[in-house]
Amino acid sequence: MNATAREFRELYGYGPEGVWAAPGRVNLIGEHTDYNDGFALPFALPQRTEVAAARRTDGILRVHSADVPSGAVTFELAALDPAQPPQGADSWAAYPAGVVWALLDADLPVSGADLTIRSDVPTGAGLSSSAALEVATALALTDLHGLPLTRPELAALARRAENDYVGVPCGVMDQMASACATDGHALHLDTRSLEQRHIPFDCAAAGLRLLVVDTRVKHALADGAYAQRRSSCHEAAAALGLPALRDLPYGELDRALARLGDPVLRSRVRHVVTENERVVRTEELLRAGRLRETGPLLSAGHASLRDDYEVSCPELDLAVATADAAGAYGSRMTGGGFGGSALALIDAEAEAEVGRAVTRAFRDAGYAAPRITAAAPSAGATRLV
Ligand SMILES: Nc1ncnc2c1ncn2[C@@H]1O[C@H](COP(=O)(O)OP(=O)(O)O)[C@@H](O)[C@H]1O
Numbered sequence: 001m002n003a004t005a006r007e008f009r010e011l012y013g014y015g016p017e018g019v020w021a022a023p024g025r026v027n028l029i030g031e032h033t034d035y036n037d038g039f040a041l042p043f044a045l046p047q048r049t050e051v052a053a054a055r056r057t058d059g060i061l062r063v064h065s066a067d068v069p070s071g072a073v074t075f076e077l078a079a080l081d082p083a084q085p086p087q088g089a090d091s092w093a094a095y096p097a098g099v100v101w102a103l104l105d106a107d108l109p110v111s112g113a114d115l116t117i118r119s120d121v122p123t124g125a126g127l128s129s130s131a132a133l134e135v136a137t138a139l140a141l142t143d144l145h146g147l148p149l150t151r152p153e154l155a156a157l158a159r160r161a162e163n164d165y166v167g168v169p170c171g172v173m174d175q176m177a178s179a180c181a182t183d184g185h186a187l188h189l190d191t192r193s194l195e196q197r198h199i200p201f202d203c204a205a206a207g208l209r210l211l212v213v214d215t216r217v218k219h220a221l222a223d224g225a226y227a228q229r230r231s232s233c234h235e236a237a238a239a240l241g242l243p244a245l246r247d248l249p250y251g252e253l254d255r256a257l258a259r260l261g262d263p264v265l266r267s268r269v270r271h272v273v274t275e276n277e278r279v280v281r282t283e284e285l286l287r288a289g290r291l292r293e294t295g296p297l298l299s300a301g302h303a304s305l306r307d308d309y310e311v312s313c314p315e316l317d318l319a320v321a322t323a324d325a326a327g328a329y330g331s332r333m334t335g336g337g338f339g340g341s342a343l344a345l346i347d348a349e350a351e352a353e354v355g356r357a358v359t360r361a362f363r364d365a366g367y368a369a370p371r372i373t374a375a376a377p378s379a380g381a382t383r384l385v
């Protein structure tokens with residue numbers, strides 16, 4: 001029997017109606033573009049979050065996570081209030097409760113549920129464990145209640161839970177990647193229209209590996225820096241008379257920068273506009289099967305995040321510099337930054353060597369040992385049982 005289903009049975013004393021799973025993600029390129037209506041190119045990880053679930057008819061939601069050392073948290077659906085999300089040891093339960101709140105707020109009827117969660121997506125590592133939890137919960141509840149949402153609608157609902165119930169002002173990239181990605185592909189996302197294209201991305205066939213270096217520096221998006229970047233972008237777009245920075249074409253960047261007085265705003269705009277362009281160029285190279293040539297774009301993306309957007313940290317910079325020096329085609333931080341993970345595109349046979357070099361560099365710098373894994377583009381959310 002599936003381990004999450006077994007845990008459900010042990011905890012609640014009866015069997016679940018099904019088990020659903022949604023993956024974490026790595027963003028290949030297109031960072032801090034999703035709240036600017038821009039482009040991103042994430043792919044799903046093999047690591048995923050499972051949710052075993054059964055309906056209830058009494059307006060009660062019980063949630064339990066095998067990854068949190070506390071019992072089930074119980075909510076009355078009628079009392080779910082975004083002004084009062086659970087706090088302290090129960091704060092994790094805001095993610096599944098937020099999904100139920102978002103469904104009810106959209107007039108999608110949920111009668112109650114029991115849920116058990118378990119995951120192998122590292123939390124707070126920039127690999128979207130929170131989106132995996134939201135999307136797996138949303139898929140379980142919509143399937144169980146017969147609610148016909150498309151995958152982009154499901155992702156938008158999961159994002160609403162995170163923005164308006166949990167209180168994290170993220171964009172939609174993570175939820176879209178988790179809900180919509182397909183095995184062996186990167187997902188080209190237009191975060192304005194939610195249009196998506198599945199781009200073949202078979203590293204193994206090309207003799208390549210994508211190394212994910214989790215620096216173990218916990219990032220926390222709820223703190224102010226992410227929201228600050230977001231509002232700087234919105235301020236710059238307004239100053240330029242644009243709906244969003246997405247509407248500033250790459251070819252007009254210099255002229256637009258000359259119109260912005262504030263040097264900080266100029267840097268933020270330069271990152272977003274050049275990053276959108278890097279996504280476009282990366283997609284072209286992937287489509288042409290020129291995977292290695294994406295390396296310089298990844299590295300340029302990192303420099304832009306470090307210098308113009310100022311969301312890197314010494315551990316991420318060290319991971320990137322060491323991987324590059326050890327022969328990576330390119331590498332960059334991935335996710336929101338301020339910690340979390342870096343990504344390196346390397347030859348398959350260099351995996352052990354690059355891993356050793358990064359581990360040694362972290363030890364020499366006195367940093368905690370990084371967690372290094374290879375990631376293959378994997379499937380999006382699905383029903384398992
Ligand atoms: N399996 C899980 N069980 C319980 N809570 C989880 C699980 N996965 C994620 N979470 C919640 O999501 C939070 C991590 O979200 P976040 O800080 O945005 O990082 P990321 O999404 O990059 O991993 C955790 O602190 C926890 O509250």
Ligand SMILES: O=P(O)(O)O[C@H]1O[C@H](CO)[C@H](O)[C@H](O)[C@H]1O
Nearest residue numbers: 031032126128170171172335336
């Ligand atoms: O740091 P993460 O939680 O993985 O990812 C965060 O930052 C990225 C930056 O591209 C996106 O804006 C995303 O919507 C947000 O959740």
